Amino acid sequence: MLKRSWIESANDAEGDFPLNNLPYGVFSTAEAGPRCGVAVGDMILDLARAEKAGLTGTHGLLQAPAWNSFMAEGPQAWEALRTRLTELLAEGAEQRAAVEPLLVAMSGARMHLPIEVAEYTDFYASRQHATNVGTMFRGAENALPPNWLHIPIGYNGRASTVVVSDTEVRRPVGQTRAKHAEMPSFGPCKRLDIELEIGAIVGTPSRMGEPVTTAQAQEMIFGYVLLNDWSARDLQAWEYQPLGPFQAKAFATSISPWIVTRAALAPFAVPEPEREVPLLPYLRTDFPGNYDVDLSVEMNGHTVSRTNMQRLYYSAAQQLAHHASSGCAMRTGDLLGSGTISGDTPDACGSLLEMTWGGQTPLDLGGESRTFIQDGDILTLKGHAQGDGYRVGFGACTGRILPAPDFP
Ligand SMILES: O=C(O)/C=C/C(=O)CC(=O)CC(=O)O
Ligand SMILES: [Ca+2]
Ligand SMILES: [Mg+2]
Secondary structure, three states, X not given: OOOOEOOHHHHOOOOOOOOOOOOEEEEEOOOOOOEEEEEEOOEEEEHHHHHHOOOOXXXXXXXXXOOHHHHHOOHHHHHHHHHHXXXXXXXXXXXXXXXXXXXXXXXXXEEEOOOOOOOEEEEOOEHHHHXXXXXXXXXXXXXXXXXXXXXXXXXXXXXXXXXXXXOXXXXXXXXXXXXXXXXXXXXXXXXXXXXEEEEEEEOOOOOOOOOOOHHHHHHHEEEEEEEEOOEEHHHHHHHOOOOOOOHHHOOOEEEOOOEEEHHHHHHHEEOOOOOOOOOOHHHOOOOOOEEOOEEEEEEOOEEEEEEEHHHEOOOHHHHHHHHHHOOOOOOOOOEEEOOOOOOOOHHHOOOHHHHOOOOOOOEEEOOEEEOOOOOOOEEEEEEEEEOOOOEEEEEEEEEEEEOOXXXX
């Protein structure tokens, strides 16, 4: 049910940010630099000032331009702040007069990365995506690798190039080799793509040499964002064997500015899809670790795909437990990409590579057609969980492509 707020725009049944959501971000205005805030309707509550005014029950955790210090405090602190903010913003709140002057219109704010990204790992957890890409890259007989049903496959990406939504992205340049060419060449990417993913944010760390259970991993997760793992398919096809993607996915990864907390998504938790083969015990769960979140992709304002987070074969908790299983230390601010989320049909896929089957069937964008991304194109991911009379939304993760830089 919708929790009603005294901020009228938060009571809109189709709004992304009702009181049920309370997502955390970092924003700046003409008056002051980047600071912590929470979204409510079309407003942002300035949490740096709210904390200074003694309204949040926290002490010095919300003054930095990132949520890392607060995330490191752990689930009890997370729950206490959420409870406190719900009280302050609920219809009939006693503190309304103290809170109201600390609200900023979202339209007048600029959003920044909500966390200092410690490290970025990208997984491969959608069976349909893995099957499609495997078929295109390696042939139908080798579509799904033999380890896929047993291991959440991933690779270590680059935290340095994770950017917030609305950041413009330069077309990458790199090395490719045309089909029958003897020598590779170097130049602008010709098959530039998106990947629709959900990013899980690690709140509390784990120690080197100490694996965690899936239940512990679930408790470590602070929240989720939309994530676009921009991909240069022509670079990828040439460079990826035997160590996996490298420069093809290292030039930009965009995330949405608002962290939707695990608490806000709890009413939408669903089990992972049925196992096709039993998992080894360390990857099993006895809780629903997936979420029913509707996702979509827009290209230049036209919706080209719709899918759902439920498609993921491995939940973030399973990925995190696997990540720590060797003894790898996980850090506050680690970002785990889910892997591209794809459904059964081209209009339910999370990449243009799949939607156009390798560029063979162009998309119709209302008169214009596209296979891969052209300079100036704008790609947007959206997502929300649908409740009864309200939604818990992620907002948008968007980016415009600029021409390639000069290169030697
Ligand atoms: O199958 C491959 O060789 C590569 C697949 C990918 O594109 C890697 C990736 O980013 C994983 C994902 O997003 O699902
Ligand atoms: Ca990816
Ligand atoms: Mg990337």
